[in-house]
Amino acid sequence: MGATFSGYVRVNSDSVSDKESIAASMSASINGLVTHGSIDATWSSDVNSAQVSKTTEMGYVATGMDPVTVTGDFNVSSLENTVSSLAPASSGIAGVTGKPIAVVCVTWDQVGQIQATCSQTVLQKLQLVDLQSTLDRLSLEYAQLSYVVATANRLAGSGAVVNAYVPLLHQLANYAQDRLARIAGLRIRDIRWLAANAGSVDWYEISPLLLPMLGWVGRGQAHVQVWYSLDWAFGSPTDNQIVTVTPSANPAEVQLGHWVHARPEGDDPPQTMDLYYRVFSNSGTPTITTRMNWYDPWGPGSGQFDGNVVQMLAGANLTSVAAWTPWNNNRMSVAVVDTAYSLPPGKQ
Numbered sequence: 001m002g003a004t005f006s007g008y009v010r011v012n013s014d015s016v017s018d019k020e021s022i023a024a025s026m027s028a029s030i031n032g033l034v035t036h037g038s039i040d041a042t043w044s045s046d047v048n049s050a051q052v053s054k055t056t057e058m059g060y061v062a063t064g065m066d067p068v069t070v071t072g073d074f075n076v077s078s079l080e081n082t083v084s085s086l087a088p089a090s091s092g093i094a095g096v097t098g099k100p101i102a103v104v105c106v107t108w109d110q111v112g113q114i115q116a117t118c119s120q121t122v123l124q125k126l127q128l129v130d131l132q133s134t135l136d137r138l139s140l141e142y143a144q145l146s147y148v149v150a151t152a153n154r155l156a157g158s159g160a161v162v163n164a165y166v167p168l169l170h171q172l173a174n175y176a177q178d179r180l181a182r183i184a185g186l187r188i189r190d191i192r193w194l195a196a197n198a199g200s201v202d203w204y205e206i207s208p209l210l211l212p213m214l215g216w217v218g219r220g221q222a223h224v225q226v227w228y229s230l231d232w233a234f235g236s237p238t239d240n241q242i243v244t245v246t247p248s249a250n251p252a253e254v255q256l257g258h259w260v261h262a263r264p265e266g267d268d269p270p271q272t273m274d275l276y277y278r279v280f281s282n283s284g285t286p287t288i289t290t291r292m293n294w295y296d297p298w299g300p301g302s303g304q305f306d307g308n309v310v311q312m313l314a315g316a317n318l319t320s321v322a323a324w325t326p327w328n329n330n331r332m333s334v335a336v337v338d339t340a341y342s343l344p345p346g347k348q
Contacts, residue, residue, distance in 0.1 A: 168213065226256065288309070
């Protein structure tokens with residue numbers, strides 16, 4: 001909960017000419033008050049120096065108390081003492097304490113203008129209507145980036161994601177935190193510049209790049225690059241693609257293809273090659289295996305050629321490679337990818 005204290009000093013004159021005389025006498029001290037935010041004895045002396053018929057009144061009100069009105073001698077120092085006695089108490093939120101935020105010095109015929117200003121929207125009062133769209137975009141991006149930071153940090157410590165992607169989550173949180181600080185540090189003149197320069201706000205908007213990664217990582221998925229290449233005797237087949245996988249307890253192998261090996265003596269029955277990979281959860285650890293299955297009905301060469309087993313852990317080898325020995329130009333690999341991210345040049 002916040003609290004407020006406001007005080008006022010009213011000088012009543014008997015005529016318009018007297019009012020102008022008082023205003024002229026006080027102009028210097030009023031300007032000083034607005035500039036420096038403090039009241040000194042000059043106030044009282046300036047008012048008293050105006051040789052006109054006048055009366056003075058002071059008053060103040062604070063949260064939780066009835067309004068107080070003081071008539072008689074013009075004594076600004078007593079009002080200051082009252083303000084000082086109402087020392088702000090900490091709200092319990094770091095860095096949040098009470099502060100005076102405004103001072104208004106006007107003659108009473110200007111109250112109508114003040115009321116008209118108070119009836120405007122906040123943006124109109126601050127002359128920020130022309131910045132509405134820019135403020136909206138920055139506000140939305142701030143909310144999105146706050147979500148990225150909170151979610152990435154929570155996922156990184158949850159154990160529910162593929163461990164190889166924990167460094168990526170830290171990266172996403174750091175990028176988002178940097179932009180949050182940049183947006184929070186913008187001043188009104190900075191926002192006016194952004195509004196006047198088309199496309200300049202785009203640099204702050206990185207959440208559309210980060211959120212998709214947060215999505216598939218948060219679902220416990222992984223991106224793997226699947227590649228294979230066989231020689232001319234199989235027709236020189238090759239492929240290279242990135243697929244999204246979800247490690248599970250007992251998934252079936254993925255077969256990449258079945259090829260017949262050319263044999264000068266004939267292909268009845270044929271020699272064949274089949275390629276497989278599997279992504280599964282091994283006692284809670286996402287794991288990759290690969291294998292090449294060579295079938296040769298004409299000789300003793302049939303066999304299975306297994307690749308290395310890969311555990312999808314941060315800092316570990318993340319590529320499983322299988323090769324048909326001794327013809328190693330026939331090989332395949334499955335690698336965990338997208339474990340790190342860099343912002344594109346226009347966003348760095």
